[in-house]
Amino acid sequence: MSFLKFSHRLIITLACTLPLTSYAELDENEKQIVKQVEINVPQAIQQIEQAVNINSGSLNIEGVKKVGKLASEQLAAIGFKVEWLDGSAFKRAGHVLATHESRNPSAIKILMIGHLDTVFAKHDDFTTYKQLGANQASGPGVADMKGGNTIIITALKSLQALNLLENVSIKVLLTGDEESSGRPLNLSKKAIVDAAEWADVALGYENGDNNIKTAMAARRGYVGWRLNISAAAAHSSQIFSENVGYGAIYEASRILNSFREQLATQPNLTFNPGLIVGGTNADYDSVNSSATAFGKSNVIAQTVHVAGDLRALSPEQVEKTKKVMQQIVDKNLNGSKAELVFEDGYPPMALTEGNKKLLALYSEASQNLGYNKVVAANPRNAGAADISFAANHVDMALDGLGLMGSGAHTKNEKADLTSLDKNIKKTALLIYRLANLKR
Incomplete structure (x- = not known):
């Protein structure tokens, strides 16, 4: 069966699992966002497969750069200015930084964080994407977090297609050393801190505790x-x-x-x-x-x-x-x-009032789409993540918004593809609403 035919069948299957809803609480732009995401999901699955099939363990410098090049091309295609931030000073490949600047000087500024690297060594035999029926896929980094990167890019692509990024400025930072941080940390994490100091909001696309009913409003250091x-x-x-x-x-x-x-x-x-x-x-x-x-x-x-x-x-x-x-x-x-x-490590991401507000906005978007309420995950159910370096510099931060799955960091890693369409829509809706939020 060809990939396109399989993807079409997959989307039909996934759509049948979603609740029937009239989206009565969505405005006309938001209804168009939902339709645009559905158009883009088949290509999103293809892009996850492309990324997973590139071995990009943190110490595989060339592999991380290849995944970065792939993401850079996808972001440039939707009008973002893309830079490669070299990581040789901290003995890693580097980071992708993509920027969209609104012409509105009062536009909200959002930092979206992902990562290019995985935990798998260059010569591991677990190196390819595999479809496991309609609802699951396996492969190194499929959920942690090449699926999360694709959610970021597809949500932005959907908004850009509808000219709905005019009132928001966005930086996308895909780091190349989240799984094995380069040293010293003040160099390897500088790009995150710099972007966070620019931003009002930080969104992280790790898979958190792999529960679509939760998000990480706090993380332990x-x-x-x-x-x-x-x-x-x-x-x-x-x-x-x-x-x-x-x-x-x-x-x-x-x-x-x-x-x-x-x-x-x-x-x-x-x-x-x-x-x-x-x-x-x-x-x-x-x-x-x-x-x-x-x-x-x-x-x-x-x-x-x-x-x-x-x-x-x-x-x-x-x-x-x-x-x-x-x-x-x-x-x-x-x-x-x-x-x-x-030794140096990751700072904590505290449960602030701003984070609670952002979680409430994300949960409202989920419920307006006919999905579940989203509550704060137990911080003990997930490890450290790059967003912790951003959280103390922004008004609001939220993580765990990526592709759900299981078995991260093991050869049993799987992605729950039923969460792909949902989390792209929730992200796109959240960004649209933040852009139009009265501050």
């Missing part, structure tokens, strides 16, 4: 941490003695268990030791996230390294947690010494 412990090496028969002490592994155990005892019940807070290595000799390679060690059962461990992350919902919670962790680390067992090092 991410901070990396390292725990380095040293102790006196000696024969195991001398452990616990006054002269030798407890060794590095017992000290690591004390510290990690105290973290759990004192902090595990805090709301929206998690801290995970993801790697631990210890022995007479122990080395941790942070670049490759790997470790080696040598030790014997009759020798007291001299060295331990632990690498972990910390996720919290506010800067205040992050700082309070860091203080408690440091106090625990400082109470060393006899014969040991511990060092706690925090």
Whole structure:
């Protein structure tokens, strides 16, 4: 069966799953938006397939650039000015920045955020798009987040076709390092911060918690941490003695268990030791996230390294947690010494009144289209995302508006294609209404 015939059959199938509605609460322009989106959906599916079939793991520089070129061509075709922001300074491919400037000086400014990269390595065997019946597709990054990028582009394409972008200025930023951020962060995330300082509203097209009934009005921040412990090496028969002490592994155990005892019940807070290595000799390679060690059962461990992350919902919670962790680390067992090092990470995206307002507008658009009410997702149900670098610089921010699915970051990643048409329409309607919002 040809792709066009399959796409036509797919759209008919998807349309049959939608509620019958007269769109009574939509104005005439909004009804035209709905029709225009429906015209554009078959090509949107084709564009998702094209993007998925380009391997673009974060460290596959050429692959990320190819996906960026594809998106750039699609954005340029609808009249956006497109730039490629080179990422060599932070050891990544770079970002796509596309801009549409309204001639109306009071026009609302919207930043739309996606990303070009995936978690899959260059030589992974999971490399192609596959249609799984009418309602699902699989492939690397199909939901996270090449489908989300397509929602952005198709919504804008639909509005542009109807000349409905006249009262809104838009920047689309598709980053090339969301899954593995380039360092230093002040360089790799500079484009997001700069665009956010320009914008009034930020919209993120990650798939959030993969629930079409929710959106991310808040996201937890991410901070990396390292725990380095040293102790006196000696024969195991001398452990616990006054002269030798407890060794590095017992000290690591004390510290990690105290973290759990004192902090595990805090709301929206998690801290995970993801790697631990210890022995007479122990080395941790942070670049490759790997470790080696040598030790014997009759020798007291001299060295331990632990690498972990910390996720919290506010800067205040992050700082309070860091203080408690440091106090625990400082109470060393006899014969040991511990060092706690925090690394740069993602800032939290707080649940602000502006974010709640934007969520309400998005939910209203969904309901006016005959779909479900959209509520705030539990921040613990999704990881960090690029929008966190924008949220503190805009009046309103909302994420999780992309293509729904399951199995992200695994070879079982699937997209729920029934959410494609819906979320394009909801985005297009939201942008149209923000453009005409009295401020």
